[in-house]
Amino acid sequence: xxxxxxxxxxxxxxxxxxxxxxxxxxxxxxxxxxxxxxxxxxxxxxxxxxxxxxxxxxxxxxxxxxxxxxxxxxxxxxxxxxxxxxxxxxxxxxxxxxxxxxxxxxxxxxxxxxxxxxxxxxxxxxxxxxxxxxxxxxxxxxxxxxxxxxxxxxxxxxxxxxxxxxxxxxxxxxxxxxxxxxxxxxxxxxxxxxxxxxxxxxxxxxxxxxxxxxxxxxxxxxxxxxxxxxxxxxxxxxxxxxxxxxxxxxxxxxxxxxxxxxxxxxxxxxxxxxxxxxxxxxxxxxxxxxxxxxxxxxxxxxxxxxxxxxxxxxxxxxxxxxxxxxxxxxxxxxxxxxxxxxxxxxxxxxxxxxxxxxxxxxxxxxxxxxxxxxxxxxxxxxxxxxxxxxxxxxxxxxxxxxxxxxxxxxxxxxxxxxxxxxxxxxxxxxxxxxxxxxxxxxxxxx
Numbered sequence: 001x002x003x004x005x006x007x008x009x010x011x012x013x014x015x016x017x018x019x020x021x022x023x024x025x026x027x028x029x030x031x032x033x034x035x036x037x038x039x040x041x042x043x044x045x046x047x048x049x050x051x052x053x054x055x056x057x058x059x060x061x062x063x064x065x066x067x068x069x070x071x072x073x074x075x076x077x078x079x080x081x082x083x084x085x086x087x088x089x090x091x092x093x094x095x096x097x098x099x100x101x102x103x104x105x106x107x108x109x110x111x112x113x114x115x116x117x118x119x120x121x122x123x124x125x126x127x128x129x130x131x132x133x134x135x136x137x138x139x140x141x142x143x144x145x146x147x148x149x150x151x152x153x154x155x156x157x158x159x160x161x162x163x164x165x166x167x168x169x170x171x172x173x174x175x176x177x178x179x180x181x182x183x184x185x186x187x188x189x190x191x192x193x194x195x196x197x198x199x200x201x202x203x204x205x206x207x208x209x210x211x212x213x214x215x216x217x218x219x220x221x222x223x224x225x226x227x228x229x230x231x232x233x234x235x236x237x238x239x240x241x242x243x244x245x246x247x248x249x250x251x252x253x254x255x256x257x258x259x260x261x262x263x264x265x266x267x268x269x270x271x272x273x274x275x276x277x278x279x280x281x282x283x284x285x286x287x288x289x290x291x292x293x294x295x296x297x298x299x300x301x302x303x304x305x306x307x308x309x310x311x312x313x314x315x316x317x318x319x320x321x322x323x324x325x326x327x328x329x330x331x332x333x334x335x336x337x338x339x340x341x342x343x344x345x346x347x348x349x350x351x352x353x354x355x356x357x358x359x360x361x362x363x364x365x366x367x368x369x370x371x372x373x374x375x376x377x378x379x380x381x382x383x384x385x386x387x388x389x390x391x392x393x394x395x396x397x398x399x400x401x402x403x404x405x406x407x408x409x410x411x412x413x414x415x416x417x418x419x420x421x422x423x424x425x426x427x428x429x430x431x432x433x434x435x436x437x438x439x440x441x442x443x444x445x446x
């Protein structure tokens with residue numbers, strides 16, 4: 001594996017839409033916290049709104065996407081009290097939502113739109129879910145189809161394929177739905193609709209996806225069962241409010257883990273990270289590649305496993321990521337592509353066609369931008385192949401408005417010679433507000 005010389009780690013300039021970094025050649029050290037889990041924050045806000053009583057949420061992710069969910073819940077008549085320390089969602093029960101006088105703006109959050117669509121499918125009133133230009137290009141038929149089968153009336157552009165979506169809900173019946181692609185968002189939408197349906201609802205996944213919704217519903221008293229790849233829910237009359245402490249987001253922690261894994265001499269600790277069984281694919285892959293990675297202080301919080309992650313630089317090797325693994329690390333694949341540029345051998349990802357319908361076509365944009373930095377990476381219809389190790393070089397690259405690509409390129413810059421400028425980085429706040437401060441905590445000079 002190629003070794004790197006010693007120069008100081010530094011970020012030369014930071015602006016609201018651009019990040020310029022020098023290659024990191026000395027080790028990264030320190031402890032850095034990551035913001036609250038995005039998936040758990042969304043679900044706590046939504047389920048808290050239909051619970052009885054007040055749900056208290058600490059460590060809520062103060063990101064653009066999660067604020068979109070809070071605003072949608074407010075539009076449906078839910079009182080939300082927000083402070084940096086906690087969010088109080090004053091639930092009105094399963095039948096307490098009210099029709100909004102105006103479209104409910106989901107911004108660029110696909111999680112907001114898909115989960116709220118499931119919630120609104122069970123409401124006996126008319127709603128419109130609006131989206132920004134980027135989200136309006138992402139397919140929504142994958143959630144509209146099963147909700148229509150349950151009895152909801154859903155319209156949208158291109159026969160309901162794209163937002164804005166109009167929904168007239170109520171009078172649902174339970175179904176058994178075999179999902180063509182594993183998706184926690186679609187599964188969650190169906191389960192939310194199932195709360196209001198007549199009879200049980202069953203979702204059959206081709207592979208298990210993250211189960212944040214199931215865990216939180218069970219904690220609130222709903223009857224949710226899981227048997228392998230089959231998840232079932234029966235209607236209920238009430239949900240109990242919760243006191244939720246949102247664990248750190250492992251998808252955000254992945255960027256810090258990657259930086260430590262590929263910069264020689266590094267050792268980084270990330271406390272309080274959520275280790276949901278459907279989210280730990282990144283840990284499994286790093287361990288398989290040979291990363292010195294350890295877990296400390298393992299515990300449970302409202303059914304969600306949490307631990308402190310310690311990771312060091314190591315001599316890593318390439319690996320094959322199978323289609324069965326993809327649902328558990330779909331958000332981490334761009335940063336895994338960066339890691340793969342610095343490890344010995346070939347890394348291949350297959351079964352990840354879902355990446356093509358994220359905030360961007362993440363296969364195309366990841367390949368294009370890493371090639372600008374000298375990476376040997378080839379796009380596949382459903383993934384990519386990376387040959388390493390290579391000596392990356394600084395370049396002018398773009399996030400294409402994709403928060404995960406922006407952070408992946410910032411980490412790639414730490415493994416590159418010279419200066420790299422990542423353009424259009426304001427999108428990082430979609431999921432990781434405080435990203436630059438986290439870099440500083442592990443030794444990047446701002």
